[in-house]
Amino acid sequence: MRSLTLAGLLACSIALPAHAQSIQSENGDPEGDFAIVGAAGTVTPDYEGSDDYRLSPVPGAAGRVGGIGFQLAGNRLSVDLMPDILESGWKLQAGPLAAVNFNRTSPKSIDQPEIAALGDVGTAIEVGGYIGIAKTAVVTSEYDRISLTLSYRHDVNGVHDSGVWTPTLSYLTPLSRKALVSVFVSADHVENAYADTYYSITPAGSVASGLPVYDADGGWKNWGMGLGGAYALSGDLTGGLLLVGGVGYRRLLGDFADSPVVGVGSADQWLGVAGLAYSF
Template identity: 55%
Template structure:
Protein backbone atom coordinates (compact mmCIF):
# COMPACT_ATOMS: atom_id res chain seq x y z
CA UNK A 1 0.00 0.00 0.00
CA UNK A 2 1.21 3.50 -0.77
CA UNK A 3 0.13 6.55 1.22
CA UNK A 4 0.80 9.58 -0.97
CA UNK A 5 0.86 13.22 -0.01
CA UNK A 6 -1.59 15.79 -1.31
CA UNK A 7 1.01 18.44 -0.69
CA UNK A 8 1.21 21.26 1.84
CA UNK A 9 -1.78 23.07 0.39
CA UNK A 10 -4.18 20.17 0.73
CA UNK A 11 -2.95 19.58 4.26
CA UNK A 12 -3.78 23.15 5.20
CA UNK A 13 -7.11 23.06 3.40
CA UNK A 14 -8.18 19.83 5.05
CA UNK A 15 -7.90 21.63 8.37
CA UNK A 16 -10.09 24.68 7.94
CA UNK A 17 -8.51 26.69 10.74
CA UNK A 18 -5.23 27.29 8.97
CA UNK A 19 -4.19 30.96 9.29
CA UNK A 20 -4.94 31.81 5.66
CA UNK A 21 -8.39 30.27 5.97
CA UNK A 22 -9.09 31.95 9.28
CA UNK A 23 -8.90 35.26 7.49
CA UNK A 24 -11.92 34.46 5.33
CA UNK A 25 -14.71 36.91 6.12
CA UNK A 26 -17.31 39.21 4.52
CA UNK A 27 -16.13 42.20 2.50
CA UNK A 28 -16.17 45.23 4.86
CA UNK A 29 -17.61 47.39 2.10
CA UNK A 30 -20.52 44.98 1.72
CA UNK A 31 -21.35 44.75 5.42
CA UNK A 32 -20.72 48.36 6.34
CA UNK A 33 -19.70 47.14 9.80
CA UNK A 34 -16.00 48.01 9.61
CA UNK A 35 -13.87 50.58 7.88
CA UNK A 36 -12.16 49.47 4.66
CA UNK A 37 -8.75 49.43 6.35
CA UNK A 38 -9.90 47.57 9.49
CA UNK A 39 -9.38 43.80 9.85
CA UNK A 40 -12.42 41.63 9.05
CA UNK A 41 -14.29 40.22 12.09
CA UNK A 42 -12.80 36.73 11.79
CA UNK A 43 -9.28 38.17 11.78
CA UNK A 44 -9.91 40.34 14.81
CA UNK A 45 -11.50 37.40 16.63
CA UNK A 46 -8.49 35.19 15.92
CA UNK A 47 -6.12 37.86 17.24
CA UNK A 48 -8.12 38.25 20.44
CA UNK A 49 -8.01 34.50 21.00
CA UNK A 50 -4.24 34.45 20.58
CA UNK A 51 -4.81 32.42 17.41
CA UNK A 52 -5.11 29.22 19.46
CA UNK A 53 -7.12 26.76 17.38
CA UNK A 54 -7.53 23.05 16.87
CA UNK A 55 -8.89 21.15 13.89
CA UNK A 56 -9.27 17.41 13.53
CA UNK A 57 -10.29 15.56 10.42
CA UNK A 58 -10.63 12.20 8.74
CA UNK A 59 -11.22 11.10 5.19
CA UNK A 60 -10.53 8.52 2.53
CA UNK A 61 -8.34 8.66 -0.55
CA UNK A 62 -8.05 6.63 -3.73
CA UNK A 63 -4.31 5.93 -4.04
CA UNK A 64 -2.11 3.99 -6.49
CA UNK A 65 -1.26 0.57 -4.99
CA UNK A 66 2.42 1.60 -5.02
CA UNK A 67 4.30 4.52 -6.52
CA UNK A 68 4.16 3.81 -10.25
CA UNK A 69 1.13 1.49 -10.14
CA UNK A 70 -1.77 1.69 -12.59
CA UNK A 71 -4.11 0.12 -10.02
CA UNK A 72 -5.66 1.87 -7.03
CA UNK A 73 -6.99 1.20 -3.57
CA UNK A 74 -8.97 3.13 -0.95
CA UNK A 75 -7.22 4.12 2.27
CA UNK A 76 -8.22 6.18 5.36
CA UNK A 77 -6.50 9.51 6.09
CA UNK A 78 -6.20 11.01 9.60
CA UNK A 79 -5.60 14.75 9.95
CA UNK A 80 -5.06 17.32 12.69
CA UNK A 81 -3.81 20.86 13.03
CA UNK A 82 -3.18 23.10 16.00
CA UNK A 83 -2.15 26.75 16.24
CA UNK A 84 -0.85 28.29 19.45
CA UNK A 85 0.78 31.73 19.71
CA UNK A 86 1.01 31.83 15.94
CA UNK A 87 2.98 28.57 15.67
CA UNK A 88 1.23 25.66 14.02
CA UNK A 89 1.59 21.92 13.56
CA UNK A 90 -0.03 19.84 10.85
CA UNK A 91 -0.60 16.09 10.59
CA UNK A 92 -1.92 14.66 7.33
CA UNK A 93 -1.83 10.92 6.65
CA UNK A 94 1.86 9.97 6.86
CA UNK A 95 3.31 13.48 7.20
CA UNK A 96 3.73 15.78 10.22
CA UNK A 97 5.29 19.25 10.27
CA UNK A 98 5.74 22.16 12.67
CA UNK A 99 6.09 25.85 11.79
CA UNK A 100 8.25 27.41 14.49
CA UNK A 101 7.87 31.02 13.35
CA UNK A 102 4.82 32.82 14.81
CA UNK A 103 2.80 34.66 12.19
CA UNK A 104 0.83 37.86 12.50
CA UNK A 105 -2.83 37.72 11.51
CA UNK A 106 -3.87 39.74 8.47
CA UNK A 107 -2.40 40.59 5.06
CA UNK A 108 1.39 40.46 4.91
CA UNK A 109 4.40 38.16 4.74
CA UNK A 110 4.55 34.70 6.30
CA UNK A 111 7.98 33.21 6.98
CA UNK A 112 8.04 29.46 7.61
CA UNK A 113 10.70 27.29 9.23
CA UNK A 114 10.50 24.00 11.06
CA UNK A 115 10.91 20.22 11.17
CA UNK A 116 9.07 17.72 9.01
CA UNK A 117 8.77 13.91 9.20
CA UNK A 118 7.28 11.40 6.77
CA UNK A 119 6.60 7.68 7.05
CA UNK A 120 7.37 6.16 3.66
CA UNK A 121 4.91 3.29 3.25
CA UNK A 122 5.62 2.55 -0.40
CA UNK A 123 5.39 -1.24 -0.96
CA UNK A 124 5.40 -2.00 2.78
CA UNK A 125 2.34 -4.23 2.43
CA UNK A 126 2.44 -6.22 -0.80
CA UNK A 127 -0.74 -8.08 0.15
CA UNK A 128 -2.57 -4.87 -0.82
CA UNK A 129 -0.98 -4.89 -4.31
CA UNK A 130 -2.83 -6.67 -7.10
CA UNK A 131 0.02 -7.16 -9.58
CA UNK A 132 1.73 -10.52 -8.82
CA UNK A 133 4.99 -9.33 -10.37
CA UNK A 134 5.31 -6.53 -7.82
CA UNK A 135 4.28 -8.89 -5.02
CA UNK A 136 7.10 -11.23 -6.11
CA UNK A 137 9.65 -8.43 -5.62
CA UNK A 138 8.87 -8.53 -1.90
CA UNK A 139 8.06 -5.95 0.73
CA UNK A 140 10.12 -2.89 1.61
CA UNK A 141 10.31 -1.98 5.30
CA UNK A 142 8.74 1.30 6.46
CA UNK A 143 11.21 4.18 6.25
CA UNK A 144 11.11 7.20 8.55
CA UNK A 145 12.26 10.34 6.74
CA UNK A 146 13.13 13.31 8.95
CA UNK A 147 14.23 16.79 8.00
CA UNK A 148 13.10 20.38 7.81
CA UNK A 149 11.59 23.01 5.58
CA UNK A 150 11.74 26.73 4.88
CA UNK A 151 9.22 28.87 3.09
CA UNK A 152 7.80 32.29 2.47
CA UNK A 153 4.21 33.28 1.82
CA UNK A 154 2.32 36.46 1.01
CA UNK A 155 -1.29 37.14 1.94
CA UNK A 156 -3.26 39.51 -0.28
CA UNK A 157 -1.67 39.02 -3.69
CA UNK A 158 -4.22 38.47 -6.48
CA UNK A 159 -7.94 38.15 -5.80
CA UNK A 160 -8.34 39.86 -2.41
CA UNK A 161 -6.63 40.81 0.85
CA UNK A 162 -7.06 37.23 2.02
CA UNK A 163 -5.72 34.98 -0.74
CA UNK A 164 -2.27 33.51 -0.12
CA UNK A 165 0.67 32.48 -2.30
CA UNK A 166 3.56 30.56 -0.72
CA UNK A 167 6.76 28.84 -1.81
CA UNK A 168 8.48 26.17 0.29
CA UNK A 169 11.52 23.91 0.08
CA UNK A 170 11.93 20.84 2.28
CA UNK A 171 14.64 18.25 2.76
CA UNK A 172 14.27 14.99 4.62
CA UNK A 173 16.54 11.95 5.02
CA UNK A 174 15.85 8.32 5.87
CA UNK A 175 16.95 7.79 9.46
CA UNK A 176 15.94 4.11 9.51
CA UNK A 177 18.48 3.06 6.85
CA UNK A 178 15.85 1.53 4.56
CA UNK A 179 16.66 3.55 1.44
CA UNK A 180 19.43 5.63 3.12
CA UNK A 181 18.66 8.64 0.95
CA UNK A 182 17.59 12.25 0.97
CA UNK A 183 14.59 13.84 -0.74
CA UNK A 184 14.31 17.49 -1.79
CA UNK A 185 10.79 18.86 -2.32
CA UNK A 186 10.14 22.34 -3.74
CA UNK A 187 6.48 23.41 -3.76
CA UNK A 188 4.31 26.39 -4.66
CA UNK A 189 0.80 26.78 -3.22
CA UNK A 190 -2.07 29.21 -3.78
CA UNK A 191 -5.31 29.48 -1.78
CA UNK A 192 -8.17 31.91 -2.06
CA UNK A 193 -11.48 32.18 -0.19
CA UNK A 194 -14.63 32.46 -2.29
CA UNK A 195 -16.83 33.42 0.67
CA UNK A 196 -17.03 32.83 4.41
CA UNK A 197 -17.94 29.21 3.62
CA UNK A 198 -15.86 28.21 0.58
CA UNK A 199 -12.16 28.03 -0.28
CA UNK A 200 -10.25 26.76 -3.31
CA UNK A 201 -6.56 26.14 -3.85
CA UNK A 202 -3.93 24.92 -6.28
CA UNK A 203 -0.42 23.59 -5.82
CA UNK A 204 2.55 22.34 -7.81
CA UNK A 205 5.48 20.35 -6.47
CA UNK A 206 8.31 17.99 -7.39
CA UNK A 207 10.66 15.54 -5.70
CA UNK A 208 14.40 15.13 -6.29
CA UNK A 209 15.82 11.93 -4.78
CA UNK A 210 19.19 10.20 -4.43
CA UNK A 211 20.42 6.98 -6.05
CA UNK A 212 19.61 4.61 -3.18
CA UNK A 213 16.00 5.81 -3.12
CA UNK A 214 15.68 5.14 -6.84
CA UNK A 215 17.17 1.64 -6.52
CA UNK A 216 15.07 0.73 -3.45
CA UNK A 217 11.67 1.63 -4.91
CA UNK A 218 12.20 1.52 -8.68
CA UNK A 219 15.06 -0.94 -9.20
CA UNK A 220 14.94 -4.65 -10.05
CA UNK A 221 17.81 -6.83 -8.82
CA UNK A 222 18.82 -10.08 -10.54
CA UNK A 223 17.07 -12.01 -7.75
CA UNK A 224 13.99 -9.81 -8.12
CA UNK A 225 14.01 -10.35 -11.86
CA UNK A 226 14.13 -14.12 -11.46
CA UNK A 227 11.20 -14.01 -9.02
CA UNK A 228 9.01 -11.53 -10.91
CA UNK A 229 9.89 -11.92 -14.57
CA UNK A 230 10.64 -8.20 -14.83
CA UNK A 231 13.99 -7.23 -16.39
CA UNK A 232 16.95 -6.19 -14.26
CA UNK A 233 17.02 -2.42 -13.84
CA UNK A 234 19.37 -0.14 -11.88
CA UNK A 235 18.05 3.43 -11.88
CA UNK A 236 19.89 6.58 -10.85
CA UNK A 237 18.61 9.40 -8.69
CA UNK A 238 17.42 12.78 -9.91
CA UNK A 239 14.08 14.47 -10.40
CA UNK A 240 11.51 11.78 -9.72
CA UNK A 241 8.35 13.57 -10.72
CA UNK A 242 6.40 16.74 -11.21
CA UNK A 243 2.97 17.06 -9.64
CA UNK A 244 0.05 19.43 -9.38
CA UNK A 245 -3.32 19.34 -7.70
CA UNK A 246 -6.23 21.25 -6.30
CA UNK A 247 -8.76 21.27 -3.49
CA UNK A 248 -12.12 22.67 -2.51
CA UNK A 249 -13.46 23.04 1.01
CA UNK A 250 -16.94 24.09 2.10
CA UNK A 251 -18.21 24.85 5.59
CA UNK A 252 -21.24 22.68 6.40
CA UNK A 253 -21.87 24.42 9.74
CA UNK A 254 -20.77 27.88 10.76
CA UNK A 255 -17.98 29.26 8.57
CA UNK A 256 -14.44 28.25 7.68
CA UNK A 257 -13.09 29.42 11.06
CA UNK A 258 -15.37 27.19 13.15
CA UNK A 259 -17.54 24.11 12.75
CA UNK A 260 -17.68 21.20 10.31
CA UNK A 261 -16.30 21.43 6.77
CA UNK A 262 -16.25 19.14 3.73
CA UNK A 263 -12.91 18.90 1.91
CA UNK A 264 -12.21 17.34 -1.49
CA UNK A 265 -8.99 17.27 -3.46
CA UNK A 266 -6.94 15.62 -6.19
CA UNK A 267 -3.28 15.17 -7.05
CA UNK A 268 -1.68 14.27 -10.39
CA UNK A 269 1.96 13.19 -10.55
CA UNK A 270 3.98 12.34 -13.66
CA UNK A 271 7.06 10.17 -13.13
CA UNK A 272 10.15 11.22 -15.08
CA UNK A 273 13.45 9.82 -16.33
CA UNK A 274 14.66 6.52 -14.87
CA UNK A 275 11.61 6.43 -12.59
CA UNK A 276 9.26 6.37 -15.57
CA UNK A 277 11.51 3.85 -17.36
CA UNK A 278 11.52 1.41 -14.42
CA UNK A 279 9.86 -1.94 -15.22
CA UNK A 280 7.65 -1.38 -12.17
CA UNK A 281 6.24 1.59 -14.07
CA UNK A 282 6.78 1.10 -17.81
CA UNK A 283 5.77 -2.60 -17.82
CA UNK A 284 3.68 -3.20 -14.70
CA UNK A 285 2.32 0.28 -14.03
CA UNK A 286 2.01 3.81 -15.40
CA UNK A 287 3.99 7.03 -15.21
CA UNK A 288 0.70 8.90 -14.72
CA UNK A 289 -0.30 8.83 -11.04
CA UNK A 290 -3.70 10.05 -9.84
CA UNK A 291 -4.96 10.44 -6.29
CA UNK A 292 -8.43 11.58 -5.20
CA UNK A 293 -9.69 12.20 -1.67
CA UNK A 294 -12.53 13.58 0.44
CA UNK A 295 -13.10 14.05 4.14
CA UNK A 296 -14.57 16.07 6.99
CA UNK A 297 -12.74 18.52 9.26
CA UNK A 298 -14.04 19.89 12.57
CA UNK A 299 -12.61 23.19 13.80
CA UNK A 300 -12.94 24.25 17.42
Protein backbone atom coordinates (compact mmCIF):
# COMPACT_ATOMS: atom_id res chain seq x y z
CA MET A 1 0.00 0.00 0.00
CA ARG A 2 1.49 3.34 -1.04
CA SER A 3 -0.58 5.72 1.03
CA LEU A 4 -1.37 6.25 4.68
CA THR A 5 -4.65 7.77 3.55
CA LEU A 6 -5.54 4.37 2.07
CA ALA A 7 -4.44 2.74 5.31
CA GLY A 8 -6.88 5.05 7.07
CA LEU A 9 -9.56 4.08 4.59
CA LEU A 10 -8.97 0.37 5.17
CA ALA A 11 -8.92 0.96 8.91
CA CYS A 12 -12.16 2.90 8.59
CA SER A 13 -13.77 -0.06 6.82
CA ILE A 14 -12.53 -3.02 8.82
CA ALA A 15 -12.68 -1.35 12.25
CA LEU A 16 -16.41 -0.69 11.91
CA PRO A 17 -17.53 -4.18 12.99
CA ALA A 18 -14.84 -4.09 15.68
CA HIS A 19 -16.63 -1.05 17.09
CA ALA A 20 -19.84 -3.07 17.21
CA GLN A 21 -17.97 -5.82 19.06
CA SER A 22 -16.55 -3.24 21.44
CA ILE A 23 -20.00 -1.86 22.25
CA GLN A 24 -21.26 -5.37 22.97
CA SER A 25 -18.29 -6.05 25.26
CA GLU A 26 -18.72 -2.77 27.12
CA ASN A 27 -22.37 -3.62 27.74
CA GLY A 28 -21.35 -7.07 28.97
CA ASP A 29 -17.77 -8.06 29.81
CA PRO A 30 -15.58 -4.91 29.54
CA GLU A 31 -12.49 -7.11 29.21
CA GLY A 32 -14.01 -9.33 26.52
CA ASP A 33 -11.64 -10.22 23.68
CA PHE A 34 -12.71 -9.97 20.05
CA ALA A 35 -11.14 -9.70 16.61
CA ILE A 36 -11.89 -8.95 12.98
CA VAL A 37 -9.53 -10.34 10.32
CA GLY A 38 -9.78 -9.96 6.58
CA ALA A 39 -8.22 -9.12 3.25
CA ALA A 40 -9.12 -6.63 0.55
CA GLY A 41 -8.28 -5.56 -2.95
CA THR A 42 -7.13 -1.94 -3.14
CA VAL A 43 -6.85 0.53 -6.00
CA THR A 44 -4.03 3.03 -5.45
CA PRO A 45 -1.88 5.41 -7.53
CA ASP A 46 1.46 3.99 -8.72
CA TYR A 47 3.16 6.57 -6.49
CA GLU A 48 2.15 9.68 -4.54
CA GLY A 49 1.17 12.10 -7.30
CA SER A 50 0.59 9.55 -10.09
CA ASP A 51 -2.44 9.48 -12.36
CA ASP A 52 -1.89 5.77 -13.10
CA TYR A 53 -3.52 3.20 -10.82
CA ARG A 54 -3.00 -0.43 -9.92
CA LEU A 55 -4.80 -3.17 -8.00
CA SER A 56 -3.13 -4.96 -5.09
CA PRO A 57 -4.17 -7.16 -2.14
CA VAL A 58 -3.72 -6.04 1.49
CA PRO A 59 -4.49 -7.53 4.92
CA GLY A 60 -6.56 -5.94 7.65
CA ALA A 61 -7.44 -6.69 11.27
CA ALA A 62 -8.85 -4.99 14.35
CA GLY A 63 -9.82 -6.06 17.83
CA ARG A 64 -8.99 -6.20 21.51
CA VAL A 65 -7.00 -8.77 23.50
CA GLY A 66 -6.56 -8.51 27.25
CA GLY A 67 -8.02 -5.01 27.26
CA ILE A 68 -5.54 -3.73 24.64
CA GLY A 69 -6.88 -2.65 21.27
CA PHE A 70 -5.05 -3.17 17.99
CA GLN A 71 -5.55 -2.31 14.34
CA LEU A 72 -3.71 -3.55 11.26
CA ALA A 73 -4.55 -1.65 8.09
CA GLY A 74 -2.37 -2.73 5.17
CA ASN A 75 0.98 -1.07 5.81
CA ARG A 76 0.15 0.33 9.26
CA LEU A 77 -0.15 -1.21 12.73
CA SER A 78 -1.36 0.69 15.79
CA VAL A 79 -2.07 -0.33 19.37
CA ASP A 80 -4.42 1.41 21.80
CA LEU A 81 -3.05 1.18 25.34
CA MET A 82 -5.92 3.18 26.89
CA PRO A 83 -8.87 0.78 27.03
CA ASP A 84 -10.81 2.41 29.86
CA ILE A 85 -14.04 4.23 29.06
CA LEU A 86 -14.38 7.55 30.87
CA GLU A 87 -17.60 9.04 32.20
CA SER A 88 -20.32 10.08 29.75
CA GLY A 89 -18.94 7.91 26.94
CA TRP A 90 -15.55 9.62 26.63
CA LYS A 91 -12.46 7.50 25.93
CA LEU A 92 -8.78 8.38 25.81
CA GLN A 93 -6.70 6.86 23.00
CA ALA A 94 -2.92 6.52 23.02
CA GLY A 95 -0.30 4.05 21.92
CA PRO A 96 2.48 3.18 19.46
CA LEU A 97 2.16 2.88 15.71
CA ALA A 98 4.38 1.71 12.88
CA ALA A 99 4.07 2.00 9.11
CA VAL A 100 6.01 0.82 6.08
CA ASN A 101 6.22 3.44 3.34
CA PHE A 102 6.42 1.79 -0.10
CA ASN A 103 6.22 5.03 -2.10
CA ARG A 104 8.45 4.71 -5.22
CA THR A 105 10.24 1.61 -3.94
CA SER A 106 9.81 -0.25 -7.25
CA PRO A 107 10.41 1.73 -10.47
CA LYS A 108 9.25 -1.30 -12.49
CA SER A 109 5.73 -0.82 -11.09
CA ILE A 110 5.58 2.83 -12.21
CA ASP A 111 4.15 3.42 -15.69
CA GLN A 112 5.39 7.04 -15.93
CA PRO A 113 8.87 6.78 -17.54
CA GLU A 114 10.17 10.06 -16.09
CA ILE A 115 9.46 8.94 -12.53
CA ALA A 116 10.77 5.43 -13.13
CA ALA A 117 14.01 7.01 -14.40
CA LEU A 118 14.53 8.67 -11.00
CA GLY A 119 15.18 5.19 -9.57
CA ASP A 120 13.97 3.54 -6.39
CA VAL A 121 13.78 5.56 -3.18
CA GLY A 122 13.95 2.72 -0.66
CA THR A 123 11.49 1.37 1.87
CA ALA A 124 10.96 3.75 4.79
CA ILE A 125 10.03 2.22 8.15
CA GLU A 126 8.14 4.84 10.11
CA VAL A 127 7.69 4.41 13.87
CA GLY A 128 5.90 6.66 16.31
CA GLY A 129 2.73 7.02 18.32
CA TYR A 130 -0.61 8.72 18.59
CA ILE A 131 -2.94 10.33 21.12
CA GLY A 132 -6.62 11.08 20.86
CA ILE A 133 -10.02 11.20 22.41
CA ALA A 134 -13.33 9.66 21.38
CA LYS A 135 -16.93 9.94 22.48
CA THR A 136 -19.86 7.59 21.96
CA ALA A 137 -23.56 8.55 21.85
CA VAL A 138 -23.05 11.76 19.90
CA VAL A 139 -25.75 12.28 17.25
CA THR A 140 -27.72 9.34 15.86
CA SER A 141 -27.82 6.87 18.75
CA GLU A 142 -26.05 5.68 21.90
CA TYR A 143 -23.72 3.67 19.64
CA ASP A 144 -22.30 6.25 17.23
CA ARG A 145 -18.82 7.64 17.88
CA ILE A 146 -16.66 10.63 16.99
CA SER A 147 -12.90 10.65 17.53
CA LEU A 148 -10.00 13.06 17.07
CA THR A 149 -6.41 11.79 16.96
CA LEU A 150 -2.95 13.20 16.32
CA SER A 151 -0.14 10.87 15.27
CA TYR A 152 3.57 11.28 14.63
CA ARG A 153 5.84 8.80 12.90
CA HIS A 154 9.55 9.06 12.03
CA ASP A 155 11.56 7.07 9.50
CA VAL A 156 14.07 4.86 11.33
CA ASN A 157 15.43 3.21 8.19
CA GLY A 158 17.41 6.20 6.89
CA VAL A 159 15.31 6.67 3.73
CA HIS A 160 13.78 10.09 4.35
CA ASP A 161 14.94 10.24 8.01
CA SER A 162 12.21 12.69 8.97
CA GLY A 163 8.79 12.92 10.55
CA VAL A 164 5.14 13.08 9.55
CA TRP A 165 2.34 14.59 11.66
CA THR A 166 -1.23 13.44 10.92
CA PRO A 167 -4.38 14.83 12.55
CA THR A 168 -7.53 12.78 11.86
CA LEU A 169 -11.20 13.39 12.63
CA SER A 170 -13.57 10.44 12.16
CA TYR A 171 -17.23 9.63 12.78
CA LEU A 172 -19.03 6.30 12.60
CA THR A 173 -22.62 5.26 13.11
CA PRO A 174 -24.58 2.01 12.87
CA LEU A 175 -27.40 1.78 10.34
CA SER A 176 -28.67 -1.50 11.80
CA ARG A 177 -27.24 -4.65 13.38
CA LYS A 178 -26.10 -5.54 9.86
CA ALA A 179 -24.47 -2.32 8.69
CA LEU A 180 -22.18 0.48 9.82
CA VAL A 181 -20.71 3.47 8.00
CA SER A 182 -17.85 5.81 8.83
CA VAL A 183 -16.36 9.00 7.42
CA PHE A 184 -13.02 10.65 8.14
CA VAL A 185 -10.91 13.66 7.21
CA SER A 186 -7.15 13.84 7.72
CA ALA A 187 -4.04 15.73 6.66
CA ASP A 188 -0.27 15.14 6.59
CA HIS A 189 2.39 17.67 7.65
CA VAL A 190 5.88 16.54 6.67
CA GLU A 191 9.40 17.73 7.42
CA ASN A 192 11.88 19.05 4.83
CA ALA A 193 13.78 15.79 4.38
CA TYR A 194 10.55 14.01 3.44
CA ALA A 195 9.79 16.68 0.84
CA ASP A 196 13.32 16.39 -0.60
CA THR A 197 13.23 12.59 -0.76
CA TYR A 198 9.94 12.24 -2.62
CA TYR A 199 9.26 15.57 -4.34
CA SER A 200 12.55 17.35 -5.06
CA ILE A 201 14.51 16.79 -8.30
CA THR A 202 18.30 16.89 -7.98
CA PRO A 203 20.55 17.90 -10.91
CA ALA A 204 21.44 14.21 -11.41
CA GLY A 205 17.77 13.27 -11.27
CA SER A 206 16.99 15.98 -13.81
CA VAL A 207 19.53 14.55 -16.25
CA ALA A 208 18.19 11.02 -15.80
CA SER A 209 14.50 11.90 -16.07
CA GLY A 210 14.33 15.03 -18.19
CA LEU A 211 12.37 16.78 -15.43
CA PRO A 212 13.48 20.23 -14.21
CA VAL A 213 15.51 20.67 -11.04
CA TYR A 214 13.16 21.34 -8.13
CA ASP A 215 13.55 21.97 -4.40
CA ALA A 216 10.47 21.12 -2.32
CA ASP A 217 10.11 22.40 1.24
CA GLY A 218 8.31 20.66 4.07
CA GLY A 219 4.84 21.67 5.21
CA TRP A 220 1.28 20.53 4.69
CA LYS A 221 1.59 17.80 2.07
CA ASN A 222 -2.04 16.84 1.57
CA TRP A 223 -5.52 16.65 2.99
CA GLY A 224 -7.82 13.71 2.47
CA MET A 225 -11.23 12.28 3.25
CA GLY A 226 -12.89 8.90 3.01
CA LEU A 227 -16.07 6.92 3.42
CA GLY A 228 -16.04 3.32 4.65
CA GLY A 229 -18.67 0.73 5.37
CA ALA A 230 -19.29 -2.80 6.60
CA TYR A 231 -22.21 -5.15 5.98
CA ALA A 232 -22.78 -8.43 7.83
CA LEU A 233 -23.45 -11.21 5.33
CA SER A 234 -24.24 -13.44 8.31
CA GLY A 235 -26.81 -10.96 9.66
CA ASP A 236 -24.86 -9.62 12.66
CA LEU A 237 -21.76 -7.40 12.72
CA THR A 238 -20.54 -8.96 15.96
CA GLY A 239 -19.98 -12.40 14.45
CA GLY A 240 -19.55 -14.01 11.05
CA LEU A 241 -18.65 -13.03 7.51
CA LEU A 242 -18.53 -9.34 6.58
CA LEU A 243 -18.32 -7.32 3.39
CA VAL A 244 -16.12 -4.24 3.89
CA GLY A 245 -15.20 -1.42 1.55
CA GLY A 246 -14.70 2.27 1.01
CA VAL A 247 -13.55 5.10 -1.22
CA GLY A 248 -11.19 7.98 -0.49
CA TYR A 249 -9.77 11.15 -1.99
CA ARG A 250 -6.50 12.96 -1.32
CA ARG A 251 -5.38 16.37 -2.62
CA LEU A 252 -1.69 17.29 -2.68
CA LEU A 253 -0.86 20.85 -1.65
CA GLY A 254 1.71 23.63 -2.08
CA ASP A 255 5.25 22.62 -3.06
CA PHE A 256 4.09 19.02 -3.33
CA ALA A 257 1.37 19.74 -5.88
CA ASP A 258 3.81 21.99 -7.80
CA SER A 259 6.57 19.37 -7.96
CA PRO A 260 7.48 17.99 -11.41
CA VAL A 261 6.93 14.54 -9.84
CA VAL A 262 3.24 15.45 -9.63
CA GLY A 263 3.29 17.57 -12.79
CA VAL A 264 3.53 14.44 -14.93
CA GLY A 265 0.70 12.90 -12.87
CA SER A 266 -2.03 14.56 -10.83
CA ALA A 267 -2.47 16.32 -7.49
CA ASP A 268 -5.86 14.60 -7.20
CA GLN A 269 -5.52 11.10 -5.80
CA TRP A 270 -8.36 8.56 -5.65
CA LEU A 271 -8.31 5.41 -3.56
CA GLY A 272 -10.58 2.40 -3.19
CA VAL A 273 -10.85 -0.77 -1.13
CA ALA A 274 -13.23 -3.76 -1.11
CA GLY A 275 -12.93 -7.12 0.57
CA LEU A 276 -14.13 -9.69 3.07
CA ALA A 277 -13.55 -10.02 6.81
CA TYR A 278 -14.57 -12.40 9.54
CA SER A 279 -15.73 -11.24 12.96
CA PHE A 280 -15.38 -13.44 16.05
